[in-house]
Amino acid sequence: MASKSDVRLLMNDGNTIPVIGFGTYAPEYVPAADSEKAAKIAIDVGFRHIDGAHLYFNEKEIGRAIQEKIADGTIKRQDLFYTGKLWSTFHVPELIQSHVKQSLQTLQLDYMDLYLIHWPFSLKSGGEFMPVDENGKIIFDTNVDLCAIWEALEQCKDAGLVKSIGVSNFNRRQLELILNKPGLKYKPVCNQVECHPYLNQSKLLKFCKSNDILLAGYSVLGSHRHKDWVDQTSPVLLEDPVLAAIGKQYNKSPAQVALRYQIQRGVIVIAKSYNPERIKENIKVFDFELSSEDMKLIDGINRNLRYVAIPVFADHPQYPFKDEY
Structure with a gap:
């Protein structure tokens, strides 16, 4: 069994991606300086995939x-x-x-390895990350063409600003919109979505695999971090007795079992923690392998439970979670 932390998967454009990444999002009450400390620890312990975003407001620190x-x-x-x-x-x-060039300048990088459309819906363009009207209602932009946005990403790839391009939070219908676009130059290499044993995304994963698109998972250990986005009464994934029992067999934590489960399904995992000990623990998932029986047991705890539903966006016509998958 490989113990290296830089195991990679081949993407449809010929580039490769580490199967485990370090997530850098944190709620606004977490100081941005903590992002810098956590990212350095992550790199020190072996993470070679850093997952960031303009929205996280910590590109400078990362x-x-x-x-x-x-x-x-x-x-x-x-x-x-x-x-x-x-x-x-x-x-x-x-x-x-x-905008990509501005992020690169902030990051002090010459290129990004992967660049994703964060969400399929559009908000009113401008300086605010969440534009609202005088009544506090979010201002959507419903006239934006996802295919035109994709073409702009293709141009960023051709310009060498990004090596690979993909999407995030797209459902099957929205993926098909891109895949069926006339004159498509590059297919999305991946679709990053919420994915964990309580929301195992089996149908979306099957669809992505059939189109040679990798599925990347965020909130892979569950999520209760953002009170505005996450129902605080929802069950805690890492307290699940099935994950705990399987973990005891391998002398691994429920978190390590949840991560290993995804890796064996061919899902890229974005593991997020600002706790140094948990960062170290999350990378130690390459020295054991779950049996097929254990994989089936974990399949069985799926509840189609979405932690990150973000209901404030639900009125947008491109809100992705109204479809089954």
């Missing part, structure tokens, strides 16, 4: 962490895989390339 780890010889740039995301207020095709 960029500093990466540069420090390059400068001290821990990594070389080519060893590191960085994922960025296009936020919904920047869905103006002719402005996307300049």
